[in-house]
Amino acid sequence: MATRMFSNLVLRGIAQSRVSRSSMVGQGLTYSTRISGDSDTHEDFQPTNKLKDSGISIQDVVQQDVKENPVMIYMKGIPDAPRCGFSALAVKVLQQYGIPISARNILENPALKEGVKAFSNWPTFPQxxxxxxxxxxxxxxxxxxxxxxxxxxxxxIKNASAKP
Amino acid sequence: MAVTKDDVEAALTSSLNPSHLQVIDTSRGCGASFELEIVSEKFEGKRLLERHRLVNAALAEQMPHIHALSIKKALPPSQSPARS
Incomplete structure (x- = not known):
């Protein structure tokens, strides 16, 4: 499963509302460990990886994203530079409320895109x-x-926005 | 494969048997893009998210080929007197 291959997906890629760091996401998410697609490698000899061992997949990352970020948007582009009118609209609406918005750019990662779609059972972005x-x-x-x-x-959330 | 307005209408009609359906092709010739309004008894008692899910499910076959879909209205008949 492609989603499993991204077990190293880490949270640092999240773009906070006015911080345009999300360009890191794409690079940060690529295959950073050896993933064995090798059918004749016994599982005992496969590389271990903490995240994988703890069962972390894209699904888990999404789950963590949405748990840790009161307002989480998966979008095309980033809040400061949306790459699609619908994503722009969603961000604009959310920004009316003066709350922190966390975002991931799904255009930079096809596996994340598919993972989010599967997680929510929803076919389109933004989500x-x-x-x-x-x-x-x-x-x-x-x-x-x-x-x-x-x-x-x-x-x-608005009331709690003083919280980091 | 290009999805046409007719395809979208046919798919929605067969799954949701709408009493009102308006599909507008907003693609202007580039990529399939639609806006729609739909009224169906199948939406009765369902939350907005669930109603949109029904629309998405009805268009499951077409969705991969549709670039943009904007569901302007998805209402049950009881909420759909032609207002707003």
């Missing part, structure tokens, strides 16, 4: 997660912004 829960894409975020649900959902 917004709030307090660990999948909220939806840009249409839903916009809709919730317009009907006040988003404000309600984000209210306690």
């Amino acid at each position: 917004v997660f709030i307090k660990g829960e999948f909220v939806g894409g840009s249409d839903i975020v916009l809709n919730m912004h317009q009907n006040g649900q988003l404000k309600e959902l984000l209210s306690d």
